[in-house]
Amino acid sequence: MTEQAIARLRRSPRRLLEKDGVPGAGPGSLSLVLARAGVGKTAFLVGIGLDALLAGQRVLHVTLDRTIDKVRDWYDDLLLELLRLEPEAPPAAELQLAVERRRHIHTFLGNSFSVDRLRTATEVLADHMDFRPEVLVVDRLDLDRVPREEIAALKAIAAGLGAELWMSCRTHREGPRPRPGHLPPPADRIEDLVDLAFRLEPEEDTVRLEVVEDRGELLARQTRIVLDPRRLLLRPGA
Amino acid sequence: MKDTIGRIRNIGISAHIDSGKTTLTERILYYTRRIHAIHDVRGRDGVGATMDHMELEKERGITITSAATRVRWRDHAINIIDTPGHVDFTIEVERALRVLDGAVLILCAVAGVQSQSITVDRQMRRYRVPRIAFINKCDRSGANPEKVALQLRDKLGHTPVLLQLPVGLEADFSGVIDLVEMKLLRFEGAAGEQVVEGPIPPELLPRAEERRTEMLDVLSMYSDELMEAALEDRATPELIHEALRRGVRSLDLTPVLLGSAYKNRGVQPVLDAIVRYLPSPLDVRAEALDLDREEAPVELAPDPDAPTVALAFKLEDGRYGQLTYLRVYQGTLRRGDTLVNARSGRRIRIGRLVRIHADQMEDIDVAPAGDIVGLFGVDCRTGDTFCSPGTRLAMTSMHVPEPVVSLGIAPADAASQAKVARALARFAKEDPTFRVRQDEESGQTVISGMGELHLEVYVERMRREYGARVEVSPPEVAYRETVSRRSDFNYLHRKQTGGSGQYARVAGYIEPLEEGTYEFVDQIRGGAIPTEFIGSCDKGFRTAMEKGSLIGAPVTGVRVVINDGAAHAVDSSDMAFQAAARMAFREAYRRAAPRILEPLMRVSVEGPAEFQGAIYRSLMQRRGTILGSTEDGGFCRIEAEVPLGEMFGYATDLRSATQGKAEFTMEFARYAPVPPDVAERLLAERRTGAPVEEKR
Numbered sequence: 001m002t003e004q005a006i007a008r009l010r011r012s013p014r015r016l017l018e019k020d021g022v023p024g025a026g027p028g029s030l031s032l033v034l035a036r037a038g039v040g041k042t043a044f045l046v047g048i049g050l051d052a053l054l055a056g057q058r059v060l061h062v063t064l065d066r067t068i069d070k071v072r073d074w075y076d077d078l079l080l081e082l083l084r085l086e087p088e089a090p091p092a093a094e095l096q097l098a099v100e101r102r103r104h105i106h107t108f109l110g111n112s113f114s115v116d117r118l119r120t121a122t123e124v125l126a127d128h129m130d131f132r133p134e135v136l137v138v139d140r141l142d143l144d145r146v147p148r149e150e151i152a153a154l155k156a157i158a159a160g161l162g163a164e165l166w167m168s169c170r171t172h173r174e175g176p177r178p179r180p181g182h183l184p185p186p187a188d189r190i191e192d193l194v195d196l197a198f199r200l201e202p203e204e205d206t207v208r209l210e211v212v213e214d215r216g217e218l219l220a221r222q223t224r225i226v227l228d229p230r231r232l233l234l235r236p237g238a
Numbered sequence: 239m240k241d242t243i244g245r246i247r248n249i250g251i252s253a254h255i256d257s258g259k260t261t262l263t264e265r266i267l268y269y270t271r272r273i274h275a276i277h278d279v280r281g282r283d284g285v286g287a288t289m290d291h292m293e294l295e296k297e298r299g300i301t302i303t304s305a306a307t308r309v310r311w312r313d314h315a316i317n318i319i320d321t322p323g324h325v326d327f328t329i330e331v332e333r334a335l336r337v338l339d340g341a342v343l344i345l346c347a348v349a350g351v352q353s354q355s356i357t358v359d360r361q362m363r364r365y366r367v368p369r370i371a372f373i374n375k376c377d378r379s380g381a382n383p384e385k386v387a388l389q390l391r392d393k394l395g396h397t398p399v400l401l402q403l404p405v406g407l408e409a410d411f412s413g414v415i416d417l418v419e420m421k422l423l424r425f426e427g428a429a430g431e432q433v434v435e436g437p438i439p440p441e442l443l444p445r446a447e448e449r450r451t452e453m454l455d456v457l458s459m460y461s462d463e464l465m466e467a468a469l470e471d472r473a474t475p476e477l478i479h480e481a482l483r484r485g486v487r488s489l490d491l492t493p494v495l496l497g498s499a500y501k502n503r504g505v506q507p508v509l510d511a512i513v514r515y516l517p518s519p520l521d522v523r524a525e526a527l528d529l530d531r532e533e534a535p536v537e538l539a540p541d542p543d544a545p546t547v548a549l550a551f552k553l554e555d556g557r558y559g560q561l562t563y564l565r566v567y568q569g570t571l572r573r574g575d576t577l578v579n580a581r582s583g584r585r586i587r588i589g590r591l592v593r594i595h596a597d598q599m600e601d602i603d604v605a606p607a608g609d610i611v612g613l614f615g616v617d618c619r620t621g622d623t624f625c626s627p628g629t630r631l632a633m634t635s636m637h638v639p640e641p642v643v644s645l646g647i648a649p650a651d652a653a654s655q656a657k658v659a660r661a662l663a664r665f666a667k668e669d670p671t672f673r674v675r676q677d678e679e680s681g682q683t684v685i686s687g688m689g690e691l692h693l694e695v696y697v698e699r700m701r702r703e704y705g706a707r708v709e710v711s712p713p714e715v716a717y718r719e720t721v722s723r724r725s726d727f728n729y730l731h732r733k734q735t736g737g738s739g740q741y742a743r744v745a746g747y748i749e750p751l752e753e754g755t756y757e758f759v760d761q762i763r764g765g766a767i768p769t770e771f772i773g774s775c776d777k778g779f780r781t782a783m784e785k786g787s788l789i790g791a792p793v794t795g796v797r798v799v800i801n802d803g804a805a806h807a808v809d810s811s812d813m814a815f816q817a818a819a820r821m822a823f824r825e826a827y828r829r830a831a832p833r834i835l836e837p838l839m840r841v842s843v844e845g846p847a848e849f850q851g852a853i854y855r856s857l858m859q860r861r862g863t864i865l866g867s868t869e870d871g872g873f874c875r876i877e878a879e880v881p882l883g884e885m886f887g888y889a890t891d892l893r894s895a896t897q898g899k900a901e902f903t904m905e906f907a908r909y910a911p912v913p914p915d916v917a918e919r920l921l922a923e924r925r926t927g928a929p930v931e932e933k934r
């Protein structure tokens with residue numbers, strides 16, 4: 001498997017964002033993807049995770065109330081989709097194995113999640129498996145309920161690991177309207193902690209990606225990136 | 239009859255090994271007058287505890303098979319299934335739980351909630367079995383029953399309700415204070431058979447009152463009436479019992495009793511609690527599947543007049559032939575009646591019906607719904623359902639874990655051959671987690687089960703019960719070989735040594751096949767190979783793939799394409815083309831970068847979260863790829879893929895790495911290439927014909 005082949009596979013999504021003038025915020029930063037339920041937050045985060053894995057980074061994917069197999073399937077499906085688009089694709093099994101060796105999925109069931117438990121989990125992974133992630137993905141955390149201090153603590157864990165933190169945030173169709181000059185609720189409570197924020201906006205047959213905050217600056221800039229809702233693949237838009 | 243069913247209790251006694259299950263059962267049998275002397279569980283008196291009826295169990299001091307026994311206490315019939323405590327025998331526990339309506343969870347007052355208690359409790363929760371807890375060994379040095387009651391809450395997530403306080407502890411443990419009746423209970427007589435009631439000693443009264451208030455606070459949540467009564471300081475024992483009954487049956491509460499079975503203290507109150515709080519068959523909902531209506535669920539009524547439905551949950555080979563333990567869910571079993579085995583459709587006649595008391599039995603004529611009885615003279619398997627003719631119901635299938643450990647066995651001499659075969663057939667029938675198969679490649683008989691001890695016990699039983707001499711060897715891992723790149727072939731097979739010659743040429747290529755074992759593609763144009771010999775080529779390639787040239791393992795994942803060849807009008811034959819294909823494959827195979835594949839197992843390890851690190855390490859040391867981890871309450875589950883060849887001895891290693899608190903399951907996941915060092919070792923073994931020591 002050549003470096004070029006992998007590079008070609010990496011058509012999504014951090015590279016696309018870089019091209020779009022939104023380079024990653026780097027270790028210790030918090031990037032947030034906002035969307036309503038069912039629009040594609042997990043697909044976006046898996047895209048970020050897989051992108052990092054193909055770039056040779058280690059990824060810790062944390063999720064709530066989902067099984068390991070479910071998350072694994074997301075990664076496998078996306079990888080196979082990328083391989084399908086790559087004419088000189090390396091063998092899927094080989095690549096899958098390489099991905100699996102660099103990825104750890106950690107799920108919390110019931111009410112098991114707490115930032116302290118996550119901290120312990122990262123310490124156990126580092127001590128016993130020598131696994132120190134460069135990208136920390138946290139999906140399905142209910143920002144309506146998690147106190148602001150917990151998110152700050154989460155960001156501190158990422159900073160301690162030297163990892164980029166990517167999180168999902170579910171916004172609501174109903175409920176309080178966004179205040180002008182602020183991120184939509186419930187992300188507004190933590191906007192000072194956020195370095196980059198994206199919003200997924202469903203359109204007729206696609207999902208458009210908007211940058212809503214870039215290192216303290218609030219924007220509403222559309223990127224040229226879209227999420228193909230059928231294949232759950234991020235790709236350049238029209 | 240309804241009243242009779244309401245007075246049946248089907249209970250199990252479960253706990254960690256050495257917590258005193260057998261001792262408690264023995265005392266229960268004694269106090270209910272089923273036996274007239276108490277024996278030592280370790281068999282020091284040469285008799286052994288009555289429930290440990292197998293010789294092997296007597297020797298090892300552990301209970302392996304479930305023995306059912308029936309006792310009477312305060313006008314109630316209690317069927318007790320004595321369940322094993324070892325982690326390797328969880329199917330026994332699970333099978334018992336399937337037919338039970340309630341259970342007594344024994345905890346050691348010194349060791350507290352141990353690994354097996356956690357496992358067994360999880361199993362009980364899975365089957366929604368209400369339980370009461372008995373904290374045993376309060377006479378032992380270091381006993382701390384109140385700490386153990388807290389562990390019930392913290393480690394098992396129960397809401398424990400302490401119904402008693404100990405009077406003295408360790409060597410001074412002399413009785414208990416009953417917080418419901420607010421009286422002192424002492425156990426007197428040579429074997430503690432006399433329960434003597436008395437007033438609470440004044441020095442213990444304040445603490446007893448404090449604990450009673452705590453108890454009432456918890457119980458008030460389950461009874462408005464009790465709440466009101468407690469506020470007005472007129473909570474009666476009846477109201478307390480009613481609230482407890484309700485809380486226990488909804489699995490919300492766990493009453494906790496204390497004692498020392500060995501010292502004959504505190505056992506009778508356990509019997510009282512069984513009849514008071516644990517449900518009767520009338521309180522428990524049982525469901526069957528209607529085989530005539532696409533397995534639609536049917537609720538069973540514990541009605542003795544309804545069509546009969548009974549589940550065979552355990553088989554034993556005894557002096558009088560097969561003894562089948564049955565739980566009657568609906569209707570009535572009567573001697574002389576005819577029933578149908580829902581699985582096989584075979585009709586059976588109820589011949590000898592017995593109540594079982596460990597290894598003694600009492601003949602009976604009738605067993606109503608809710609009862610547990612034994613039946614002789616019926617050929618069936620564990621898990622079979624027997625119904626009245628005209629009904630085709632099957633009890634919901636029992637959860638049977640997949641075996642995780644295999645061993646190769648062989649009879650050591652000709653005389654043992656038939657004995658081994660008989661024993662294996664019997665064990666496989668008795669125990670659904672014990673499997674026997676013939677390894678197609680090595681021809682070896684492979685037995686599989688839930689752990690090494692599980693299999694060791696069966697090997698031991700073969701020796702002792704069947705007099706068979708058995709040799710045990712570790713099983714061989716089923717390796718495979720495959721190709722990793724395309725390789726062309728063009729092979730001419732020509733032999734002319736007098737008589738009719740042989741002539742065949744095949745050309746084409748082999749390449750890796752992503753999915754599947756083998757694919758044969760015929761791209762011959764213009765009849766270069768006559769149609770009648772295409773099948774011969776296919777057959778030749780298949781034969782060649784039966785043994786790869788690296789380590790002689792079967793070759794898999796290969797696409798063979800033939801696109802050219804040649805034939806001779808006289809000398810070409812089926813045999814010639816088969817030979818050409820075999821040789822062509824061998825020629826191409828060497829250049830196709832062949833690799834050895836090993837089976838990877840999907841391994842799932844579950845245990846307390848504090849052992850997460852130890853579990854990771856144990857898997858990494860075995861070349862495992864960790865897929866992920868799940869936290870759920872205080873537990874964690876680690877999923878990994880580990881080569882099968884590395885999994886032998888894992889049960890033992892895991893147990894020692896986690897103080898026996900973690901358990902694992904594994905199933906075949908896929909084949910994957912072995913790393914270079916393993917390949918080297920396997921090649922060396924092939925060359926030398928002897929095992930090469932593995933570097934770890």
